[in-house]
Amino acid sequence: MAAQGSEARKSIFRTALILSGLTMFEFFIAFTKHLYPSMFGISEAAAHTIVVVTFIILTLFKAFYIVAEFMHLGHEVKRLAWSILIPFLFIVWLIIGLTLEGDYWGKLSSSEQVNVPEMIDLRA
Template identity: 50%
Template sequence: MAAHSDHSNEFQQTGEIPKAQTKVIWKTFFILVALTAVEFLFAFTMDAGTLRNAIFIILTVFKAFYIVAEFMHLKHETKALIWSIILPMALVMWLMVALISEGSYYFDSIRNYFN
């Protein structure tokens, strides 16, 4: 029966599909891989300590920036959207500082209980 038509054909694109624009995507990928590789380099060549942890955290923030800005496209959204995502997360930094110093205080007070 001729009436048995494939409906998807009605919506088929007329004209050419544009060429893929993947340059930025692959560039971001190589940046992420390179940053991870640098992290491993530091993990195996440097002794553990505050400096090494600081390097890890800085590299992690860079990786997070590239994922959120390029892959999640946040860099290309409106300023209002960018700030409504970034600002609440910035407040979490305070929670981190407060609770980690609380942990150190707890440790000190237990250790020095009898001193």
């Protein structure tokens, strides 16, 4: 068993503070992101990519704190933690696979962007 009583509560409030802080930081970015291209002198596409990557990293941080502290997985036996986490490698694969696939679906329907081998006119 982990810490009891007031010490346990202290760690709960610390985690809650971190989660709220990260969420507020996300909102700060969401409300100011339109200023970034001119503020830092970067292209809109680059600013967009940076913002999206930042959001995903912050989300993973929040997920870590919820799972490790609130769900207590950080204090369980290491074998249990790994048995729960390792299956998610499949999801990592799914994300990579379907991200590439989704891009391809779109290009299929906008036909001018797909490399279609030149048609051979059989009547000629």
